[in-house]
Amino acid sequence: MRTEVLVVGSGIAGCSTAIRAANRGADVTVVTEATSPDDTNTGWAQGGVARRAPDEDAEVFIDDVLEAGGGVGDEDAVERLVREGSRAVDEFLVEEVGVGFDTNGDGFDLVREGGHSTDRILHDGDATGRAVQRALLRRLGESDARVLEGHTAVELVGDRGVDGALVADTDGEAFVVEAGATVLATGGVGDVYGRTTNPEGATGDGVALAALAGAEVSDTEYVQFHPTAHAERGFLLSEALRGEGALLVNEDGKRFMPDRHEDAELAPRDVVATAVHETNRDGQAYLDLSPVFDSTEFAEEFPTAYDNLTDEELESGRVPVAPSEHFLCGGVVVDENGRASVERLYAVGETACTGVHGANRLASTSLLEGLTWGLRAGEHAAENAHEPPAVDRESDAFNGEMPDGFVDAKFDRLQNVMWENAGPVRTEDGLREARAELQRLRGEVKSYARGRLDPELYALRNAVLVGLLIVEAALENEETVGCHRRVGTPAED
Amino acid sequence: MSVTDDAELSLWKYSDSLGALPDEYDGMSDEERLKRTEAALDELDDVVILGHNYQRHSVTRHADHLGDSLQLSRLAGEADARNVVFCGVTFMAETADIVTDDDQRVVMPSMEASCPMAGMAENIQVDGAWNELTEVVPGEDVTPVTYVNSYASLKAFTAEHGGTCCTSSNASDAFDWALDQGEKVFFTPDKYLGHNTLHELGYGDDDFVIWDPWEDELGGNTPDEVRDATFILWEGFCQVHERFGASDVADVRDAHPDVNVIVHPECRREVVETADYTGSTSTIIEKVENAPEGSKWAIGTEIHLTKRLARQNPDKDVFGLCGEECSDCNAMRQIDPDFLVYVLEEMRDGNIVNRIQVDEDEKRLAEKALDTMLSV
Numbered sequence: 001m002r003t004e005v006l007v008v009g010s011g012i013a014g015c016s017t018a019i020r021a022a023n024r025g026a027d028v029t030v031v032t033e034a035t036s037p038d039d040t041n042t043g044w045a046q047g048g049v050a051r052r053a054p055d056e057d058a059e060v061f062i063d064d065v066l067e068a069g070g071g072v073g074d075e076d077a078v079e080r081l082v083r084e085g086s087r088a089v090d091e092f093l094v095e096e097v098g099v100g101f102d103t104n105g106d107g108f109d110l111v112r113e114g115g116h117s118t119d120r121i122l123h124d125g126d127a128t129g130r131a132v133q134r135a136l137l138r139r140l141g142e143s144d145a146r147v148l149e150g151h152t153a154v155e156l157v158g159d160r161g162v163d164g165a166l167v168a169d170t171d172g173e174a175f176v177v178e179a180g181a182t183v184l185a186t187g188g189v190g191d192v193y194g195r196t197t198n199p200e201g202a203t204g205d206g207v208a209l210a211a212l213a214g215a216e217v218s219d220t221e222y223v224q225f226h227p228t229a230h231a232e233r234g235f236l237l238s239e240a241l242r243g244e245g246a247l248l249v250n251e252d253g254k255r256f257m258p259d260r261h262e263d264a265e266l267a268p269r270d271v272v273a274t275a276v277h278e279t280n281r282d283g284q285a286y287l288d289l290s291p292v293f294d295s296t297e298f299a300e301e302f303p304t305a306y307d308n309l310t311d312e313e314l315e316s317g318r319v320p321v322a323p324s325e326h327f328l329c330g331g332v333v334v335d336e337n338g339r340a341s342v343e344r345l346y347a348v349g350e351t352a353c354t355g356v357h358g359a360n361r362l363a364s365t366s367l368l369e370g371l372t373w374g375l376r377a378g379e380h381a382a383e384n385a386h387e388p389p390a391v392d393r394e395s396d397a398f399n400g401e402m403p404d405g406f407v408d409a410k411f412d413r414l415q416n417v418m419w420e421n422a423g424p425v426r427t428e429d430g431l432r433e434a435r436a437e438l439q440r441l442r443g444e445v446k447s448y449a450r451g452r453l454d455p456e457l458y459a460l461r462n463a464v465l466v467g468l469l470i471v472e473a474a475l476e477n478e479e480t481v482g483c484h485r486r487v488g489t490p491a492e493d
Numbered sequence: 494m495s496v497t498d499d500a501e502l503s504l505w506k507y508s509d510s511l512g513a514l515p516d517e518y519d520g521m522s523d524e525e526r527l528k529r530t531e532a533a534l535d536e537l538d539d540v541v542i543l544g545h546n547y548q549r550h551s552v553t554r555h556a557d558h559l560g561d562s563l564q565l566s567r568l569a570g571e572a573d574a575r576n577v578v579f580c581g582v583t584f585m586a587e588t589a590d591i592v593t594d595d596d597q598r599v600v601m602p603s604m605e606a607s608c609p610m611a612g613m614a615e616n617i618q619v620d621g622a623w624n625e626l627t628e629v630v631p632g633e634d635v636t637p638v639t640y641v642n643s644y645a646s647l648k649a650f651t652a653e654h655g656g657t658c659c660t661s662s663n664a665s666d667a668f669d670w671a672l673d674q675g676e677k678v679f680f681t682p683d684k685y686l687g688h689n690t691l692h693e694l695g696y697g698d699d700d701f702v703i704w705d706p707w708e709d710e711l712g713g714n715t716p717d718e719v720r721d722a723t724f725i726l727w728e729g730f731c732q733v734h735e736r737f738g739a740s741d742v743a744d745v746r747d748a749h750p751d752v753n754v755i756v757h758p759e760c761r762r763e764v765v766e767t768a769d770y771t772g773s774t775s776t777i778i779e780k781v782e783n784a785p786e787g788s789k790w791a792i793g794t795e796i797h798l799t800k801r802l803a804r805q806n807p808d809k810d811v812f813g814l815c816g817e818e819c820s821d822c823n824a825m826r827q828i829d830p831d832f833l834v835y836v837l838e839e840m841r842d843g844n845i846v847n848r849i850q851v852d853e854d855e856k857r858l859a860e861k862a863l864d865t866m867l868s869v
C-alpha cells in the first residue's frame with residue numbers, strides 16, 4: 001500500500017494531523033490500534049483543555065506552563081502552545097470539529113486546576129476526553145483520509161530516512177505501507193509501569209520505533225505520576241476529591257500528609273505522590289472519601305469516580321490508592337513542525353518532546369499540545385510529502401511457537417523493575433540495577449520478536465526499550481527536578 | 494564482508510545499540526575496526542578473549558580460545574589473566590565468573606547478549622513451580638536437574654534442592670544420577686533436551702509431563718498426571734534449534750540422498766528421531782572432522798558453527814539443515830565486533846565496563862551444582 005502521509009495513532013494528535021493533512025489535499029492513511037474511542041489516552045482525559053482565557057495576557061499562561069515545568073521548558077515552544085494553540089481550540093476543535101464544551105450564561109464554562117493562575121480550562125463534565133475523541137473521530141470519518149482500525153505499526157521501514165511502516169493486522173498478517181511522510185502519534189507509556197492511569201496498550205511504540213530508526217529521544221526521565229490512582233484497578237481519583245475534603249490515611253486510619261507538608265492533602269502533586277509511594281512500601285495508603293460523601297452529592301458531582309467504585313468502597317469510603325504512571329513529558333525530539341531528527345519522520349502528542357512540558361506538565365495542557373503540533377505536522381507533511389519510494393523489504397517471519405502467557409510474564413518483570421527503580425522515587429543503585437536487568441530482558445525479547453510478527457511481542461519489545469530509555473535518562477540526570485526525583489547520594493565509583 | 498564469514502541476517506534495518514555504544518564507534522570500516530581491536534590488545538597484556546562457537550568470524554578471529562559453553566568456562570577457570578572478555582551470552586559469562594578467582598573480572602562486550610531460553614525459566618517462576626509441585630509430591634522424591642544453559646540463580650536453586658547441573662553431552666548421566674536420589678526428575682529449562690534424553694534412557698512419552706509456567710495450575714497438569722510422571726520437563730526451548738522440523742530432514746534427504754544428518758539434542762524429538770546422528774557441539778565438530786573426504790553433512794545447529802565447519806573442512810560438503818535465516822542465534826549476534834573494540838579500548842584506558850558479577854551466595858550454590866555435575 002502507498003500513501004503520501006501515514007499517521008500512526010488516532011488520539012487527538014493523530015486525528016488533528018490526519019484531518020489537517022487531508023484537508024490540504026494530501027493522500028492520508030491512518031493506521032491505529034484503536035477499535036473504539038475508549039482505546040486512547042485522549043478518550044480518557046478528564047479535566048479538560050486549557051486555553052488562553054478571553055482578555056488574558058498570554059504571558060501569564062506562558063509563565064504558568066514554564067513554572068510547572070521546573071523552569072527547563074522551551075520558551076518558544078510554550079509561546080506557540082499558548083498563542084497558536086489557544087486559537088486552534090476555537091477555530092479547529094470547536095468550529096471545525098464541533099466539540100461541545102460546557103457553557104454557562106457568558107459562554108464557555110471555564111474552570112481552574114492546580115498550577116493555573118486563572119480560570120481557563122474548557123471541559124465537558126468530568127469526561128472531556130470522551131467528547132473530544134468522539135468528535136475528532138467523526139470529523140476524521142468525514143475527511144478523505146483512509147483509516148485502518150485495529151492495525152499496528154510494528155516497524156518503520158526505509159534506508160536513509162523513514163519511508164513508511166510495516167503494519168500488522170490482528171491476524172498477524174503484515175504488509176508495508178510506503179509513505180512520503182510518517183507521523184508517529186502513538187500516545188503514552190503506561191504499560192511500561194503497569195500501574196497507570198492510561199488505557200491498556202500504551203506501550204510507547206512511537207518512542208521506541210523512532211529511537212530504533214535513529215531519531216533523537218530526550219527528557220524521558222520526566223515521567224509524571226498521578227498521586228492517587230486506585231491501587232488495584234488503576235483508574236484515577238481526581239485531585240478534586242481531595243479538594244472536597246478527602247483524606248489520605250494509612251492502614252491504621254492515621255493521616256500521613258499533615259506531617260509532610262503544611263497543605264497536607266493539598267500539597268503539590270509530587271509531594272503527595274512520594275508520600276503515598278513511601279506509605280505503600282510497607283503498608284497501604286487509602287483515600288478516605290467519607291468527608292466528601294458528607295459535603296457533596298457524590299454521584300452527581302463525581303460520576304466517573306462513582307461508576308468506578310465498588311459498592312463496598314462506596315459503603316466504607318476507604319479506597320486503596322497508589323501513585324500511577326500518568327504522562328511522559330519527554331519523547332521523540334521534534335521541531336516546531338513536529339519533525340524528528342530523521343528524514344521524513346514526525347512525532348506529535350504525548351510521543352513527542354516539543355519542549356513544552358520541561359520537567360513537568362501543567363494540568364490540561366497535553367491535549368492542547370497534541371492539537372497544536374498535530375495541526376502543524378499535518379500542514380507540513382501535506383506540503384512536503386513526496387511520492388514514496390518503493391520499499392524493498394521481504395517478510396521473513398517464521399512465526400514459531402511461543403508459550404501462551406509468555407508476553408504477560410515478561411511484562412510483569414519489566415513493570416516490577418520499572419516500578420521499584422524508576423518510579424516516583426529513584427536511587428542511583430536502583431537505576432543501575434534496573435539498567436542491567438532491562439538490558440538482559442531486551443536481549444531476550446529481541447530474540448523472541450525476531451521472526452515473529454506478533455504485535456504483542458513487538459509491544460513488549462517497545463516497552464522494554466522505552467523502559468531502558470527512561471532508566472538511562474534518569475541515571476544521567478542526578479538532580480531532582482520536576483517529576484524526576486532522585487534520592488540518596490551517588491555511590492562512589 | 495565475505496559471505497562465508499558471517500551470516501549477516503538481521504531483521505532490523507537499523508543499528509540498535511541505542512546509546513549502549515558511544516557515537517564514535519558508529520560506522521567504523523572493517524579495516525579500522527580490526528586495527529583498533531589489535532592496537533588495544535597490543536597494549537593489554539592481562540586479558541584473555543573467549544569466543545563461543547556460535548560467534549561470527551569478525552569476533553572469533555580475536556579470540557584466544559573457541560569452544561562451547563562448558564569448554565569456555567573451563568578455560569576461563571584455568572586462565573590466569575586478570576580480565577576475561579567473554580564473547581557469548583550472559584549465562585556463560587556468569588558461569589565464567591563463578592569458576593574464576595575473585596580478583597579476575599569477567600566482561601561481556603554487550604549486556605544484551607542474553608539467551609532467550611535461559612530467560613524462559615526465571616527463578617520467580619521456578620520457585621513458584623517448586624512450591625506447587627511439592628504440595629502434590631514430597632520434595633525429597635524430586636531431584637532438580639538444570640541444563641547449564643540457564644542463569645546462575647537457577648543453578649543456585651538446583652543446589653539448594655539437592656540437584657545437579659548437566660550439559661547436552663552428559664544429560665543422561667545426570668538423569669541416571671538424579672533417579673538414584675529419588676523417584677522424579679525436575680528438568681529445566683529445555684523441554685526438548687529433556688525429552689530426547691529420557692528417550693535415550695529407554696523411557697517413553699508416558700513417562701513425562703511438560704510444566705508450563707504460564708499455566709495457572711500445576712503447569713497445566715492434573716495432580717495425578719504429575720504423580721504418575723517420572724520426568725517433569727520445563728516448557729522452555731532454544732529459539733534456534735526449535736525451528737528445525739522433520740520436514741527439513743526429509744527435504745535435505747530428497748535433495749541429497751547420500752547426506753548424513755547430524756543434529757543437536759536441543760532439537761525437537763521428531764528431528765532427532767529422523768536424523769542419523771545426534772550430539773553436542775563438540776560431538777558434531779568431531780564427527781565432521783573425522784568423516785571421510787567427499788562425504789556430505791547437513792548440520793542441525795547454529796549457522797555460524799556450520800559455516801566454520803564448512804570452512805575448516807573444505808574436502809567435505811557441509812551445509813545447514815535449513816536456510817540461514819532460520820538458524821541464526823539472535824542473542825549471540827548481539828556481540829557486535831564494534832562492542833568488542835569498545836570494551837577493549839575502555840579496558841586499556843582503565844575502565845571496566847559491562848562486568849558480570851554473580852551475587853556471592855548465588856555463586857557458592859551455583860558452583861555446588863556445577864561441581865555435582867562433574868562428579869556424577
Ligand SMILES: Cc1cc2nc3c(=O)[nH]c(=O)nc-3n(C[C@H](O)[C@H](O)[C@H](O)COP(=O)(O)OP(=O)(O)OC[C@H]3O[C@@H](n4cnc5c(N)ncnc54)[C@H](O)[C@@H]3O)c2cc1C
Nearest residue numbers: 009010011013033034041042047048153187349350366367
Ligand atoms: C486518565 C487520564 C486523564 C487525563 N486528563 C487530561 C486532561 O484533563 N487534560 C489534558 O490535556 N490531558 C489529560 N491527560 C493526558 C492526555 O490525555 C494525553 O496526553 C493525550 O490524550 C495524548 O494524546 P495522543 O494523541 O498523543 O495519544 P493517545 O490519545 O493515547 O492516542 C494514541 C493512539 O495511538 C494508537 N497506537 C499506539 N501504538 C500504535 C501502533 N504501534 N500502531 C498503531 N496505532 C498505535 C492508539 O491506539 C491510539 O489511537 C489525561 C490522561 C489520562 C490517562
